[in-house]
Amino acid sequence: MNARATRLALAVGAPLLALLAAFLLTSLVLIIAGDPVADVWDTILTVPEPRNMANIVNNATVLYLSGLAVAVGFRMNLFNIGVDGQYRIAAFVAAVVAGEAWLPGYLNTLLAIIVAILVGAAWAGIAAVLRATRGVSEVISTIMLNAISTFLVAFLLRQAAVREEGSNIIGTKQIPEGSRIPSFQLFGTPGTEVYGFLFVAILAGVLYWVVLNRTRFGFELRASGQSLTAGMASGINAKRMVVLALLISGGLAGLVGLPILFGDAYAYGTTFQSGLGFAGIAIALLGRNHPFGIALGALLFAFLDEQSNPLQILVDVSPDIVKITQGIIVLTVVIAYEVVRRYGVRLEQRRVAQALGTDTKAGVAA
């Protein structure tokens, strides 16, 4: 019982230690650069206004989906850097489909969502096939596919585009009103609208957990992710698992742009948010591929992004400072877990040694 409490304390202690270290290191950067440290933290660490809270939840929704997509790959020991390309091309095609409105109302929405999943999966599928048949590292192929998708989307956008009146921004056709996903007010006041897509994201998280932890497929995925040889020895088709994991990862990536598309932008244009895939990598790492952890990581990143916005105006410091914090957190979290793990192992050894009534190391060799 006591050992269990210690383990719990260590598990909670690690991330807190990591956050503290990240704040200290960021402060060090601020001090060296001669910026007002206290004012910066004062701005970032205030309780957000309801309006800001809604923004944080919205951004976290998007980041969460991105983190989930990356995490599926990680569980199979695959590194899908391509979430960035996959979500952009999927959001573009979904925007075209939804804009054309071949089906009425929410059927149109559903069709667009399915199309987005399929397109994301297909784009990741290229990397999957190259990996399974030709042994091309998915790290490299997805990086190449990211660049290719940038140019491909730019080209297709120019073919499908309509020009917004009085501006140079081009975009796809607007999604009809009846197919948009309604937002709800987080605190019941105007200005606190949160994407209805939030529920889809939560559902995706639950599905992720159930599939990975409660199905045979999930077991095989995790097993071959931890040891490919052990997996193969027990009859798991490794190539099939690689392809499936990347397809699922790509399918989830297809969802990443949709909250924005159906809840805010209603069209895919040149200004559509990019770079969400890379944030997803950090968040999946931060959440240790656990759906709940990823949610916390997404909220933390969204919180830092939102709270740093007024830095430039209020204290004349570039908001980019929080990117340093975010990067450091990714490192310190892992380091903290490692340090705590080593400490935990030592505690365990000592406890076992005591229980066995010996103090020699030989007693705990097993």
Next chain:
Amino acid sequence: MSEVTLTQRQSTARTSRRFSPWWILIGLGVGLFLMSALSLVTGADDLASSGTWRATLIAAVPIALAGLGGLWSERSGIINIGLEGMMILGTYGAGFFGYHYGPWAGVVGAILLGVAGGLIHATATVVFGVDHIISGVAINIIAVGATQYLAAQTFSGLPGGGQTQSPRLGDVQSITIPPLSDALGAIEQQEIFFVSEVAAFLRAFVTDLSLLTILALALFVVTFYVLWRTAFGQRLRSCGENPLAAESLGVNVYKYKFIAVTTSGALAGLGGGFLAMVASSNYRDGQTGGRGYIGLAAMIFGNWRPGGLLMGSGLFGYTETLGLRQGGESVHALLLLIAVLLIVLAIWQWRRANKVAAAIAVGTALASAALYYSIDSVPGDFTRMAPYVTTLLVLAMASQRLRVPATIGKRYRRGSAG
């Protein structure tokens, strides 16, 4: 077990033969010949001009330097996806020190900031046993944030500088050998089949050649010599192949990994500095545009060998250059070349009784040829896609012959050899 080691050693011997300097020369010759034939057939005259080669050099050097950084790190067993971040740090280092203290200080600054990134990576992976990819990703994020934050802090208000870019930087010297350059230029003008193309290629190396380019090429020679011809290099590579064996022979594995990853950062930083000072004339946010990742791809393409890496970077730089110059025409011509090469590949696969592969190759060749005859010019978005598509295709064809350093990405703890 001994059988496995034996076959591994044989395959290493084979690959080292494949990428020896002579093979690179022969490859270059064949490449130039193909380009001469292609421009003769299609009339695309920018395929092998000296201007194209000069631009190719400038495009290839940053990628090659990043790849060389990857080579050092990965040969010691540490995956370095943080190359991109170290390059970004290098661009800022060049911007800050280059503006305040002159171009060569900029070079030193780029290297120093790259080293800083390398030290973070080494500390995280070697001392704390952090997963190499996690550490690399973190470094990339930190580098983006740090440079943008510092750029806003240090460059705004300076003449020509701003939140996202540095003032104009001085250039490191370029050298031209006038008699050679003129003579080769004259031969290029003659438009003699193949001879002019060779002249144009050589001319790029004697005209307006940046000292940093020469430095970069020299670093390849140095790297090859140090890693493959000295005891130090043998030990460093042994840390990537079998750290436990290295440890039992008295090699300080931590030290070698630290040296390797720090050197890696220095090279990637230099690559960033080249981008800021030679490829353009100031630091800008997002200047690297993923070239660190591409350097990594070039290194994998080159089978973790300097010669192969150089060819990979050259190929990437060349296709990137073609896309940016008279892209529509040049890339259009490449479609024909791809069709012909795929037919050759199909015949080869057919003779090896690999019928499915042959059929796929023929199908793709026909599609490529059909595309060539149905359009006159390739749209700009697709010409800029060319380097990435080429890399994918080449990797798809070559990747099964690669040999990765044996314990790459694995965690190593001192004393675990027992």
